[in-house]
Amino acid sequence: MRKYLITLIPVVLLGWQRGPAPEQRAEFVPSSTTIEEELKPTNAQYRTEQLVTRILTNYHYRKTKLNDSLSSVIYTKYLDDIDRSRLYFLASDVAQFEKHRYSFDDFLTKGELDVPYEIYNLFRKRYKERSDYIQTLLADTKPFDFSTDETLNTDREKAAWSKNAEELNDIWRKYLKSEALDLKLAGKPDSTVASTLRDRYKNRDRALARIRSEQVFQIYMNAFAESLDPHTDYMSPTSADRFKQDMSQSLEGIGAILREEDNYIKIVDVIPGGPAFKGKQVKKEDRIMAVAQGDDGKMVDIVGWFVDDAVKLIKGAKGTVVRLQILPANALPNTPPKEIRIVREKVKLEEQRAKKEIVSINQNGKDYKIGVIDVPIFYRDFEGAQQREKEFASTTRDVQTLIAELQKEGVEGVVIDLRNNGGGSLVEAISLTGLFINKGPVVQVKESMGDIEVQSDTDPMIAYNGPLAVMVNRFSASASEIFAAAIQDYKRGIIVGEQTYGKGTVQTLIDLNQWAPKESEQLGQVKMTVAKFYRVNGSSTQLRGVMPDLELPTAFAANEFGEGSQPSALPWDQIASARYELTNNISDKLVARLRDNYQQRLKSDEELKKLAEDLASFRKARENKTVSLLESKRKKEREEAEKKRAALNQLGEDEGDEDEDAPSTPTTQAKKKDIYLTETSRIVADLIVLSKEPNLVGTKKK
Numbered sequence: 001m002r003k004y005l006i007t008l009i010p011v012v013l014l015g016w017q018r019g020p021a022p023e024q025r026a027e028f029v030p031s032s033t034t035i036e037e038e039l040k041p042t043n044a045q046y047r048t049e050q051l052v053t054r055i056l057t058n059y060h061y062r063k064t065k066l067n068d069s070l071s072s073v074i075y076t077k078y079l080d081d082i083d084r085s086r087l088y089f090l091a092s093d094v095a096q097f098e099k100h101r102y103s104f105d106d107f108l109t110k111g112e113l114d115v116p117y118e119i120y121n122l123f124r125k126r127y128k129e130r131s132d133y134i135q136t137l138l139a140d141t142k143p144f145d146f147s148t149d150e151t152l153n154t155d156r157e158k159a160a161w162s163k164n165a166e167e168l169n170d171i172w173r174k175y176l177k178s179e180a181l182d183l184k185l186a187g188k189p190d191s192t193v194a195s196t197l198r199d200r201y202k203n204r205d206r207a208l209a210r211i212r213s214e215q216v217f218q219i220y221m222n223a224f225a226e227s228l229d230p231h232t233d234y235m236s237p238t239s240a241d242r243f244k245q246d247m248s249q250s251l252e253g254i255g256a257i258l259r260e261e262d263n264y265i266k267i268v269d270v271i272p273g274g275p276a277f278k279g280k281q282v283k284k285e286d287r288i289m290a291v292a293q294g295d296d297g298k299m300v301d302i303v304g305w306f307v308d309d310a311v312k313l314i315k316g317a318k319g320t321v322v323r324l325q326i327l328p329a330n331a332l333p334n335t336p337p338k339e340i341r342i343v344r345e346k347v348k349l350e351e352q353r354a355k356k357e358i359v360s361i362n363q364n365g366k367d368y369k370i371g372v373i374d375v376p377i378f379y380r381d382f383e384g385a386q387q388r389e390k391e392f393a394s395t396t397r398d399v400q401t402l403i404a405e406l407q408k409e410g411v412e413g414v415v416i417d418l419r420n421n422g423g424g425s426l427v428e429a430i431s432l433t434g435l436f437i438n439k440g441p442v443v444q445v446k447e448s449m450g451d452i453e454v455q456s457d458t459d460p461m462i463a464y465n466g467p468l469a470v471m472v473n474r475f476s477a478s479a480s481e482i483f484a485a486a487i488q489d490y491k492r493g494i495i496v497g498e499q500t501y502g503k504g505t506v507q508t509l510i511d512l513n514q515w516a517p518k519e520s521e522q523l524g525q526v527k528m529t530v531a532k533f534y535r536v537n538g539s540s541t542q543l544r545g546v547m548p549d550l551e552l553p554t555a556f557a558a559n560e561f562g563e564g565s566q567p568s569a570l571p572w573d574q575i576a577s578a579r580y581e582l583t584n585n586i587s588d589k590l591v592a593r594l595r596d597n598y599q600q601r602l603k604s605d606e607e608l609k610k611l612a613e614d615l616a617s618f619r620k621a622r623e624n625k626t627v628s629l630l631e632s633k634r635k636k637e638r639e640e641a642e643k644k645r646a647a648l649n650q651l652g653e654d655e656g657d658e659d660e661d662a663p664s665t666p667t668t669q670a671k672k673k674d675i676y677l678t679e680t681s682r683i684v685a686d687l688i689v690l691s692k693e694p695n696l697v698g699t700k701k702k
């Protein structure tokens with residue numbers, strides 16, 4: 001597929017000549033800037049705009065035409081990316097921008113950047129106005145009255161634009177009062193609250209002042225790229241270098257991929273094998289509020305920082321301690337941040353590898369031994385495989401070994417745990433499926449030109465043919481979904497957990513520097529969606545993901561996290577089914593019986609009932625987007641939010657409060673409370689019994 005793309009792209013670009021922009025403009029060399037200084041595009045950016053536009057309009061999977069409809073989407077996304085919470089622009093500013101709503105398609109085609117930069121420069125001006133107000137307000141040692149009963153709306157994405165500066169100032173007064181109240185309730189002395197906020201916002205000022213033309217251009221080009229789909233983006237030369245560094249994992253840190261979003265440093269991914277992954281203290285979508293060095297270092301507030309600056313604080317020498325204040329992804333509006341401690345180290349491959357444990361279940365008076373194999377990522381040492389090394393790292397090889405060990409230990413059923421597995425090697429997802437089926441197609445790949453490739457397991461060897469369950473959650477994605485979907489389509493095993501992420505697309509990286517007019521000029525990279533995955537039954541894993549046969553209680557709604565939460569996500573569709581032979585392991589009747597047994601436990605088991613009730617209460621509480629600014633009410637709201645989080649921690653929903661210094665061994669892992677794993681093991685115990693009933697066993701068919 002990638003070879004196919006490389007062959008065709010130059011054909012499209014024959015009309016694009018290396019050299020000056022359509023109109024010769026003086027090259028702008030960025031220097032040290034202030035917020036007041038206007039930023040201007042460079043000649044290289046004019047050229048890059050046209051280059052990226054031609055690539056995406058001709059080779060992106062969606063095949064979207066540049067027209068007024070797409071222009072409107074790009075315009076809206078650009079404003080959202082600059083001022084998502086509507087805290088800076090005035091209604092009159094937006095009214096002025098509206099005349100350009102349907103012109104962005106023309107800007108991209110012609111290589112025009114003046115309007116996007118005008119919009120961003122006006123944002124800088126409005127930011128400076130708000131910054132001046134903030135510093136004036138915080139100059140007072142006691143700027144807030146916490147005895148006044150008023151509220152703050154924390155979700156302003158759909159709010160009306162403010163009519164004037166007075167309206168914006170009042171909104172900002174409430175935001176600052178809310179932040180001050182958080183600091184006060186966290187134990188910050190009254191005398192230092194205002195100065196802490198002054199420093200926080202001065203840091204934001206310095207961060208904005210350091211923004212260069214390169215970053216503005218990236219924001220604008222991503223408003224275009226991400227309007228096509230959420231996994232397509234443009235990386236500036238600096239971002240491309242950082243991406244390469246992240247992929248090489250050459251520096252010590254916590255083992256997480258970070259990005260800036262709405263003034264916060266957000267955890268985009270937790271790298272299997274890294275310190276954060278091993279400690280299970282952070283999750284995707286968590287936000288980092290502050291960073292401290294060592295066990296007694298002072299917390300440095302990083303709200304409003306650039307990700308590059310935050311990373312400099314978080315990374316450090318191997319073996320050293322970094323402490324973070326984390327606001328969990330599923331935090332209620334009044335939830336205080338939690339402090340975690342992480343020892344820095346490199347990501348270790350052995351920590352990414354599959355591991356096993358045995359869960360003992362007593363069901364209806366009988367004991368069952370259930371083997372559990374945790375697969376955190378689909379890993380493969382491609383270089384070792386190419387050189388035909390005997391012991392190269394491979395998910396499939398490791399799982400095959402673990403299955404053999406579990407069978408020797410007398411397990412009666414197996415669980416493959418893919419929770420939080422974000423994907424990895426497609427080759428491994430296919431070969432791992434092959435351990436549980438005879439042979440046959442595993443996934444179908446449809447390219448942007450319409451060609452469909454069926455990728456199959458060709459090895460008839462089966463490593464395990466007994467009762468099987470696959471555990472998934474909202475953060476199981478990509479290769480995980482391919483494996484789970486194949487097991488479900490072949491009716492080989494039961495899928496248990498939550499609806500998966502729904503990431504059913506394929507991306508390729510394109511280095512734009514190959515079209516640079518001179519070697520010294522860097523243009524960046526484009527990551528572009530070029531294909532979609534389809535199950536063997538013809539249904540796409542895109543958007544819908546994999547629906548479990550038995551759905552366990554969840555803290556997340558489908559529209560909160562996952563592909564479905566992205567406005568530009570490619571749609572679900574289906575193609576013709578591949579030819580494959582079903583196993584006789586799972587029938588609809590068997591699934592119905594398993595579901596009945598699970599529903600009975602859900603009504604009678606106290607821990608399951610408590611988990612379902614607490615999660616329902618938690619979801620309802622998270623729908624509330626207002627917080628009180630009255631100290632007595634806020635304190636009560638905060639205490640209630642803490643109780644809800646503590647209840648979920650106790651029930652195993654949030655694994656972030658474990659003792660990070662405790663040794664992580666198969667024995668201690670097995671002892672950790674995990675209601676989801678316990679219930680899945682019970683389901684497998686039911687499967688062991690019910691699969692022996694002839695009337696519940698399916699029949700083989702193609």
